[in-house]
Amino acid sequence: xxxxxxxxDDSQTMRRVIQKSVALSGFELGDCWEAGDGRExxxxxxxxxxxxxxxxxxxxxxNGLEMLRELSKDExxxxxxxxxxxxxxxxxxxxxxxxxxxxxYIQKPFHPETIRSVLTRIMEETRV
Amino acid sequence: MFEEMRETAVSVTSAVxxxxxxxxxxPRGREEARDLSVLNSNVVFxxxxxxxxxxxxxxxxxxxxxxxxxxxxxxFMGLEEEKATESxxxxxxxxxxxxxxGNLSSRLARSDQTLTWTxxxxxxxxxxxxxxxxxxxxxxxxxxxxxxxxxVNLRIQLNV
Numbered sequence: 001x002x003x004x005x006x007x008x009d010d011s012q013t014m015r016r017v018i019q020k021s022v023a024l025s026g027f028e029l030g031d032c033w034e035a036g037d038g039r040e041x042x043x044x045x046x047x048x049x050x051x052x053x054x055x056x057x058x059x060x061x062x063n064g065l066e067m068l069r070e071l072s073k074d075e076x077x078x079x080x081x082x083x084x085x086x087x088x089x090x091x092x093x094x095x096x097x098x099x100x101x102x103x104x105y106i107q108k109p110f111h112p113e114t115i116r117s118v119l120t121r122i123m124e125e126t127r128v
Numbered sequence: 129m130f131e132e133m134r135e136t137a138v139s140v141t142s143a144v145x146x147x148x149x150x151x152x153x154x155p156r157g158r159e160e161a162r163d164l165s166v167l168n169s170n171v172v173f174x175x176x177x178x179x180x181x182x183x184x185x186x187x188x189x190x191x192x193x194x195x196x197x198x199x200x201x202x203x204f205m206g207l208e209e210e211k212a213t214e215s216x217x218x219x220x221x222x223x224x225x226x227x228x229x230g231n232l233s234s235r236l237a238r239s240d241q242t243l244t245w246t247x248x249x250x251x252x253x254x255x256x257x258x259x260x261x262x263x264x265x266x267x268x269x270x271x272x273x274x275x276x277x278x279x280v281n282l283r284i285q286l287n288v
Contacts (some may be wrong), residue, residue, distance in 0.1 A: 010249070011223040013216055016205050017148075047217045058226060087230025092244060107234075109147035127130050 002030035003123065004048065008041040008055035008067065010083070014108075018054055018085060018115070025116030027123070038067030045077055053120070057086040057093065068100040081122050085110065114126060132270045133236065135258075140231045141282055149272065153273040153280060161272035164279045171195060173255055176221035178229045179248035179257045186267075186286040188229045190221060194254060196278040197221050200280070222250035228282070246288060 005022060008095050009015045015034045033048060035041035041055065053071075057064035064084060071077045083104040084097060084101040094105065103116045105123070138155050145151045147153035156164075175191040194217060201220040212220075228246065233245040267288050273280040 010225075011219050013205055014223050015203055020206055024204045025262070057246050060232070087227045087233070088247070108230070109144045111147065 002028040003051040004054045006033045006050045008035045010036050010059040021112040021115045024112055027119045028102045038062030041067055053082045054085055057088045072100050130269055131187055131258045134279035136235050138271055142230050144227045151275055153275050155258040156272045156274045161233045175250045176250050178250040182245040189283045190225050191281040193278055202269055206212040218252045220250055225250040
């Protein structure tokens, strides 16, 4: 089964590298959507079926935490697994992000193998 | 505090370049850095800047030749023979600023939670010749790196 993924990051180069890392990890990638901020991501979610969201935190317009708050308010999107890929490592935002239901967290800089192991774990949990 | 910040900045910047770009950085003294050929030729440079807010607020700047940024962006995005565009190089340098500043904040906060920073959105400018005065001191941390013959400069200014 292939999974549709939404990558949310204001850096075009980082979105491309994340997409490449996901594809190289052996993860069965279906459609891959890209958004430059949280607001764009919410628009994409309204019109496309997404199985997994990979998102940054520090973004203009709507940051990753604001996007998570919006997702948590909506019954339809609340169950979509979200993995944060970010430079931010403080306990302050990690506590809030976990309370908002994130499934995983990858700190930049990352090795592609890290993406693979986190994705594998998340999708196994989701299947169960 | 500045000595700890300098050591951490060297470690974090080297780790970001190695992990994401497979580029190895060697810290250099200012006089050694002046001898790097790229500083004595007519090349275009690029500076990324990111502001941070917290107990100590300030900004972090990362400067390098545009050509180096374009080559690294090309490798980073797996473009192979294709050269990255200027906007892709700018995007990469912004992301490097974000990664270095975010990781520096996380590392410093391990010993003091109040040192956690909130990061602004990075911005970049392109110019023809770097200001190469004396190495920054006082309320600043500055490190010159040799990236296989290219010059990379990191400067952190604190509003203490």
